[in-house]
Amino acid sequence: MIKLVAQGRGRGHSGSNSRSGTVDEMAQDSDKNEDARKGADEGALLPREAQGRIGHHLRHVYSKLLAEPLPDKFSRLLEELAKSEKKG
Amino acid sequence: MKAPADPVSMQEELTALLPNLRAFARTLCGNADQADDLVQETLVKAWRSRDSYVQGTNLKAWLFTILRNTFLSERRKRKYEVHDTDGKLAQQLSVKGAQSGHMDLVDFSKAFDTLPEEQREALVLVGAEGFAYEEAAAMCNCAVGTIKSRVNRARCKLAELLGVESGEDFVGDAGPTVGVRTSAR
Numbered sequence: 001m002i003k004l005v006a007q008g009r010g011r012g013h014s015g016s017n018s019r020s021g022t023v024d025e026m027a028q029d030s031d032k033n034e035d036a037r038k039g040a041d042e043g044a045l046l047p048r049e050a051q052g053r054i055g056h057h058l059r060h061v062y063s064k065l066l067a068e069p070l071p072d073k074f075s076r077l078l079e080e081l082a083k084s085e086k087k088g
Numbered sequence: 089m090k091a092p093a094d095p096v097s098m099q100e101e102l103t104a105l106l107p108n109l110r111a112f113a114r115t116l117c118g119n120a121d122q123a124d125d126l127v128q129e130t131l132v133k134a135w136r137s138r139d140s141y142v143q144g145t146n147l148k149a150w151l152f153t154i155l156r157n158t159f160l161s162e163r164r165k166r167k168y169e170v171h172d173t174d175g176k177l178a179q180q181l182s183v184k185g186a187q188s189g190h191m192d193l194v195d196f197s198k199a200f201d202t203l204p205e206e207q208r209e210a211l212v213l214v215g216a217e218g219f220a221y222e223e224a225a226a227m228c229n230c231a232v233g234t235i236k237s238r239v240n241r242a243r244c245k246l247a248e249l250l251g252v253e254s255g256e257d258f259v260g261d262a263g264p265t266v267g268v269r270t271s272a273r
Contacts, residue, residue, distance in 0.1 A: 046244050050252045054243050055215050057196045062216035065111035074106050077128055078099050081135045085095045 098138055102131060105148055108217065112152055115212045116159045118201060130155040149219065153227045156209070191206070199249040203242050211239035 046054075109130060133154050134141075141150050200208060206228070213224040215237065221239075225232040246252070261273035 028119050041193045046240070046247050050247045051243055053252050054246050058200070060137075060209065061197055061200070062111060062212065065114055066105070066107040068110070070106055070110070071124070073124070074110075074127065074131065075103060077131055078135075080101055081132065082099045 098135070101147055102134065102151070105151060109151060109155060112212065113155060114219070115208055116156070116205070118166070119258050126159055129158050129162075133158060146223065148217075149223055149227055152213070152217075156227065167198060195250060196246070199246050202249070203245060207238045207242035207245070211242040212268060214239050215243075 106127070109127045112125060113126040113130075114120065117123050117126060130151065134151055137154075141147065200211075204210070209228065210224060213219045213227065214221060221229070221232050221235050225235045227234060
């Protein structure tokens with residue numbers, strides 16, 4: 001959007017056209033950075049993409065923990081608890 | 089208002105949530121055996137106090153709260169070791185990250201282990217277990233803003249340690265990850 005406006009404004013001033021475009025592009029880039037900051041939580045400076053990568057790896061590592069085989073001791077314990085319930 | 093929890097369905101639901109309880113316990117105490125002890129204690133406490141669980145509310149959140157409180161009170165009695173957050177590890181990682189510009193899952197786990205306990209906890213609750221900030225705040229007995237800030241600091245620290253900020257690609261099997269992630273939910 002900004003770029004299009006810049007090109008329109010630059011018509012007739014062919015000499016300054018590319019330069020004004022560059023400045024606007026820089027402004028656009030800083031807008032993107034601003035968006036990234038707003039997108040992060042509470043004063044975060046971490047870009048959304050980096051957040052996504054961290055999250056992706058976290059879930060991968062965590063899913064491996066979730067997928068670990070469960071020892072029988074837990075189901076045995078629950079079985080005992082349920083039995084004691086019936087008796088009591 | 090509160091229907092007494094049916095023992096059979098309670099047993100089934102607790103069984104279904106065992107992997108999550110175990111994974112969360114591992115997040116809190118680094119030692120696997122201690123984590124299992126913590127899960128067992130949690131199961132006993134949950135069973136005994138199951139009448140205080142309000143049917144229809146989030147059972148996982150209720151169980152995680154019990155597990156967390158158990159961990160904190162046991163640690164006060166020094167039963168559980170304090171998680172090792174040795175600065176040396178962090179240093180090695182940041183050197184490696186800076187040199188290679190990428191990381192693997194082992195690096196990620198090591199970096200994660202260097203985070204302060206409350207940041208690990210917040211990041212796992214929100215980022216891995218998918219709890220809302222509000223839910224995590226209620227579970228950790230703190231303000232929503234505190235949870236947000238902890239999650240954020242954890243992410244920033246991990247990004248710093250692993251060189252993610254630079255935008256360099258990191259070595260991860262992105263394909264399988266998606267599959268595992270889906271099945272874990």
